[in-house]
Amino acid sequence: MGFMQGLKKGFVRLMYGRNGVDQLGMAMVWTCLILDIVSMFLQRRVPVGGAVLYWAAMALWALAIFRMFSKNLYKRREENSRWMQLRWRLLSGRKSAKERHADKEHKYFTCKNCKTICRVPVGKGNVEITCPKCGAKIRGKT
Known part of the structure; x- marks a missing residue:
């Protein structure tokens, strides 16, 4: 060795x-x-x-x-x-x-309470979604 x-x-x-x-x-x-x-x-x-x-x-x-x-x-x-x-x-x-x-098929919304990111398909118009984590309502246009 x-x-x-x-x-x-x-x-x-x-x-x-x-x-x-x-x-x-x-x-x-x-x-x-x-x-x-x-x-x-x-x-x-x-x-x-x-x-x-x-x-x-x-x-x-x-x-x-x-x-x-x-x-x-x-x-x-x-x-x-x-x-x-x-x-x-x-x-x-x-x-x-x-x-x-880069995702052109979905619009992303961020919950103001818990900062969770929610995804919605584009082309649905004005939407109101419920956050899956905290239950808060998020309004936006897709």
Whole structure:
């Protein structure tokens, strides 16, 4: 067995039972890189701002490494799950707005009470629909 294979085997043994890299960890690493690059450009113009961003990136980097080597899998998975829910909420809203705009066969109404999106076929004239979630009446023209 060569040196590199032994090193790899040792690292695999070290990481056994630890969290490793997940989606939140990757997001933290990418955020660190972006903050570092911005701090390099900001360092010349606003030295204090660049230093603050640099130390924020280093703190985030330390937190990402802590999460990767953590043995408390339950807590790390809970954190990752919350991150994925937040990410899904942010990205799915933008994606569905694009899809709604492209849909020419339906008109979309948003309930003012619960923010539920209701779909009605185009060409029905003035309609009054009932929200399936909260029961509020929504009026509009299709």
